[in-house]
Amino acid sequence: MxxxxxxxxxxxxxxxxxxxxxxxxESLFWAFGFSKVRRHxxxxxxxxxxxxIHFLLNGEREGHSAAFAKAHGPSISAMAWRCDNxxxxxxxxxxxxxxxxxxxxxxHPYPAVWGIGGSVIYFxxxxxxxxxxxxxxxxxxxxxPLVQAHKGFTVVDHLTNNVPPGEQDKWASxxxxxxxxxxxxxxxxxxxxxxxxxxxxxxxxxxxxxxxxQPKDDKDQIAEYLREYKGPGVQHLAFATTDILASLDxxxxxxxxxxxxxxEYYDEVFNRVPGVREDxxxxxxxxxLVDGDESGYLLQIFTKNIIGPIFIEIIQRxxxxxxxxxxxxxxxxxxxxxxxxxxxI
Numbered sequence: 001m002x003x004x005x006x007x008x009x010x011x012x013x014x015x016x017x018x019x020x021x022x023x024x025x026e027s028l029f030w031a032f033g034f035s036k037v038r039r040h041x042x043x044x045x046x047x048x049x050x051x052x053i054h055f056l057l058n059g060e061r062e063g064h065s066a067a068f069a070k071a072h073g074p075s076i077s078a079m080a081w082r083c084d085n086x087x088x089x090x091x092x093x094x095x096x097x098x099x100x101x102x103x104x105x106x107x108h109p110y111p112a113v114w115g116i117g118g119s120v121i122y123f124x125x126x127x128x129x130x131x132x133x134x135x136x137x138x139x140x141x142x143x144x145p146l147v148q149a150h151k152g153f154t155v156v157d158h159l160t161n162n163v164p165p166g167e168q169d170k171w172a173s174x175x176x177x178x179x180x181x182x183x184x185x186x187x188x189x190x191x192x193x194x195x196x197x198x199x200x201x202x203x204x205x206x207x208x209x210x211x212x213x214q215p216k217d218d219k220d221q222i223a224e225y226l227r228e229y230k231g232p233g234v235q236h237l238a239f240a241t242t243d244i245l246a247s248l249d250x251x252x253x254x255x256x257x258x259x260x261x262x263x264e265y266y267d268e269v270f271n272r273v274p275g276v277r278e279d280x281x282x283x284x285x286x287x288x289l290v291d292g293d294e295s296g297y298l299l300q301i302f303t304k305n306i307i308g309p310i311f312i313e314i315i316q317r318x319x320x321x322x323x324x325x326x327x328x329x330x331x332x333x334x335x336x337x338x339x340x341x342x343x344x345i
Contacts, residue, residue, distance in 0.1 A: 005180050005204035006092045008084030012156050012208055013124040013134075014054040015237065016107075017307070018065040019074030025057055028306060031254040032239075033151030038139035043107070047139050051154045053239065054135070063107045064120060071118075074308040076234040078107070079115070079159075080122035086111045089123040096178045108138070113178075116161050116171065117233040152247035153239035157315050158209035158323075160198075162225045162235040168214040171232075172199045175212075180204035184321075185211075189328045196222050200323055211323065224344055225309040236302075238313035244299045245278055247314060248286045256312075257304045259334040261287040272326065273297050277318075289327040296320035302331065304338065 017025055026036065026046070034048040034055060044059035058065035058077065068077035083089040090111035094100050098113035101120055106112055108122060115121040127133050163171050175181040185200035200211040213235060215222035225235055241247045266284045270276060273292040276283070278299065283290065289300050296319025303312045315324075324331070 003180070006096060007081075007089040007123070007179050008092075009089075009179060009203055009205050010082040010084065010126050010207065011203075011205065012159075013080035013082045013122070014056050015076055015156065015159075016056040016058055016065060016078040016080075016120075017075070018058045018069040018077045019307070020069060021074065022057060022059045025074065025307065028256075029055055029057070030146065030148070031251070031256055032312070033148065033153060033250065035148055035150075036146040037142065038135055038145075039142055040138060041140050045107070045139075047135050049135075050150045053153055053156055058107060060107060064101075064105055065107050068118065072229055072231070072233065072308070074310070075229065076119065076237075076307075076310065078112075078120040078122060079234075080108075080110070080124045082126050083123045084126060086123035086125050093123075093178050097174075098178050108134075110134075116163070117229075117231045119233065151250040152241040152243055153314070154242065155240050156208060157238040157240040157313075157317075158200075158211065159237050160211045160213060160235040161232065162213045162215075162222050162229075163232045164226055165215060167232065168197065168199060168212055171212050172201060175201050175210060181210065184209070185323060185325075187323075187325065187328070196220055209323075219339075219344065221339065224339065228309040234310060236311045236313055238300075238315050241314060241316050244288060244301065244314055244316040245282050245286060248288070248301065256306065258287060259302045259304060259331070259338065261289065261330055261334055265289075265330045289324055289330060291322060291324040291326040292318075292320050293322070298322060298324060300324050300327070302334075 029048045034050045036048050038047040046057045048055040060066050065077040093113050101112040110122045112120050112122045181201040181203055183199055184202045187198040189196050196213050196215055198211050198213045200209055202209045213222050269290045270280055273290050276297055291298055298320045299316040301314050305311050
């Protein structure tokens with residue numbers, strides 16, 4: 001019987017960002033409740049943390065992230081996945097078809113393979129309690145760290161990839177065949193003017209998901225992303241929270257804008273999804289989307305594009321592992337209105 005988790009994946013370790021305006025990205029992380037706590041001992045890379053979400057902001061002028069920023073603008077140049085053994089993970093990945101990243105093309109000294117759109121996937125050994133982490137080993141404390149109370153975001157729930165027409169199956173196979181991801185959903189989504197298809201894949205350890213979106217025409221949101229990003233890549237990150245309304249209260253007054261939802265959406269959503277315990281009036285006021293089934297429900301909200309064409313989702317799950325399928329119609333209406341305002345469609 002084949003190994004269902006051939007690389008021994010155990011979750012997401014960090015997400016690495018780059019871009020021409022590091023000050024903007026830093027202010028954005030701060031607005032979301034991340035603390036700026038450490039700096040790389042040898043490189044212009046800063047570490048931000050909120051609970052178990054770890055961000056690196058890469059300001060190097062040479063190397064992979066520097067080249068990635070020149071090619072894509074503000075972007076996600078790399079991710080790191082926790083695993084049982086990084087060296088064994090990269091061997092297993094290469095044996096199953098991945099391409100290892102040469103040492104002189106990496107910004108960090110960890111085993112890695114090439115990922116979506118020329119991004120890098122690092123493999124980081126799981127650290128036992130009390131042992132030093134990569135942030136302890138590679139980074140030094142800032143003289144004046146910027147520490148704040150977190151805003152309730154706990155982990156990266158999922159991250160979405162956008163790919164060009166005809167490449168969805170290729171990238172789904174990349175995650176399934178090499179790393180052992182499993183397909184948990186397939187969506188064929190139609191808006192009034194645009195649409196997309198999406199495979200949702202779950203990591204073999206069950207800790208995070210990667211939906212893969214493909215455009216249906218050259219006007220939809222995925223096609224627009226591919227033009228602006230200049231190729232495939234990460235479309236959005238979803239932050240998990242245990243109290244989305246408290247998190248949104250904490251974001252009030254920040255420069256973070258969320259998508260506007262038609263008011264009539266709330267006329268029927270609580271009939272469609274009964275049992276929502278959170279205050280319905282506050283859900284409506286924050287324009288939170290609601291979806292669920294007989295087992296449970298989820299609450300979610302999406303920002304507008306805030307890192308180039310990348311946006312952030314905030315999601316609270318109450319015994320529900322879906323992706324808000326019941327909200328796709330309302331979400332697409334909101335996205336299309338935003339595209340119309342900007343003259344894209």
